[in-house]
Amino acid sequence: MTGAPGSGKSTLTSALIGHMRSRDIDVAVLAIDPSSPFTGGAILGDRVRMQDHATDPGVFIRSMATRGHLGGLALAAPEAVRLLDAVGRRWIIVETVGVGQVEVEIAGKADTTVVVLNPGWGDSVQANKAGLMEIADVFAINKADCKGVEETRRDLEQMLDLSELPADSWRPPIVATVATTGDGIGEFWDAINAHRVHAQQSGQLESRRSFRAREELREIVANRLYQRARQICTGDRWEALTEAVAAHESDPWTAADTMLDGVLDA
Numbered sequence: 347m348t349g350a351p352g353s354g355k356s357t358l359t360s361a362l363i364g365h366m367r368s369r370d371i372d373v374a375v376l377a378i379d380p381s382s383p384f385t386g387g388a389i390l391g392d393r394v395r396m397q398d399h400a401t402d403p404g405v406f407i408r409s410m411a412t413r414g415h416l417g418g419l420a421l422a423a424p425e426a427v428r429l430l431d432a433v434g435r436r437w438i439i440v441e442t443v444g445v446g447q448v449e450v451e452i453a454g455k456a457d458t459t460v461v462v463l464n465p466g467w468g469d470s471v472q473a474n475k476a477g478l479m480e481i482a483d484v485f486a487i488n489k490a491d492c493k494g495v496e497e498t499r500r501d502l503e504q505m506l507d508l509s510e511l512p513a514d515s516w517r518p519p520i521v522a523t524v525a526t527t528g529d530g531i532g533e534f535w536d537a538i539n540a541h542r543v544h545a546q547q548s549g550q551l552e553s554r555r556s557f558r559a560r561e562e563l564r565e566i567v568a569n570r571l572y573q574r575a576r577q578i579c580t581g582d583r584w585e586a587l588t589e590a591v592a593a594h595e596s597d598p599w600t601a602a603d604t605m606l607d608g609v610l611d612a
């Protein structure tokens with residue numbers, strides 16, 4: 347579940363949880379807050395917004411603030427999802443703000459990505475700029491009690507027309523919701539499930555999962571190499587090489603090659 351700050355992701359998540367619980371479906375929610383390391387309004391806000399479900403054992407809600415942690419958001423989020431999956435949560439909702447490259451990347455790695463927009467001029471343009479059009483499987487025009495729903499729907503339809511999807515591929519449905527009252531939540535849930543069925547039948551689910559595994563593995567390898575680089579960039583040889591570069595006796599590329607000599611096949 348991704349979208350601009352304040353678009354109603356948490357409220358929509360809460361409404362969706364209510365809908366799922368009325369069908370006796372367990373759910374876990376991971377609210378990712380990249381901006382605030384340990385405290386912050388968003389986390390508190392999410393707790394308050396989702397507190398309807400706080401005492402329900404069928405609902406698990408955690409907020410994650412990962413900026414500054416080793417490996418960062420890109421590694422911590424899939425790790426948390428894997429953990430929830432391992433303990434048997436079949437439905438895991440990840441809420442992340444749809445601004446910033448890492449956040450959009452995380453959102454794009456879900457089995458189903460919901461992009462939350464608001465009615466009114468320009469929201470779909472912003473979403474497009476942020477790279478959200480490409481990753482959307484379902485659009486929710488939330489705050490549909492405000493005016494401009496049809497304009498936003500038209501904008502989205504136009505953008506989808508222009509994106510020249512292959513004839514047999516999934517065209518993201520556009521659902522109008524009022525998260526605060528629950529209007530449209532049934533249709534929203536149906537759209538998510540329809541995408542699920544499509545993803546399973548078309549093989550998209552498998553290919554996304556394999557892509558995700560590949561990307562995650564690459565990320566971990568890159569991270570390890572980075573750590574290793576920090577380890578080796580110390581000591582006498584390092585000091586001598588830095589001084590040689592500073593004194594223009596060597597160039598940084600040659601010095602780097604010297605530093606790396608024998609390291610990568612060690």
Ligand SMILES: Nc1nc2c(ncn2[C@@H]2O[C@H](COP(=O)(O)OP(=O)(O)OP(=O)(O)O)[C@@H](O)[C@H]2O)c(=O)[nH]1
Binds near residue numbers: 388488490523
């Ligand atoms: N009128 C109206 N207000 C809504 C609706 N959904 C959410 N809101 C309000 O919009 C505000 C932001 O909602 P949140 O659910 O916190 O939005 P968010 O996208 O999770 O925000 P961040 O996590 O801070 O990015 C709150 O004051 C909600 O009550 C809606 O359908 N209609």
Ligand SMILES: [Mg+2]
Binds near residue numbers: 355356357388392441
């Ligand atoms: Mg939120």
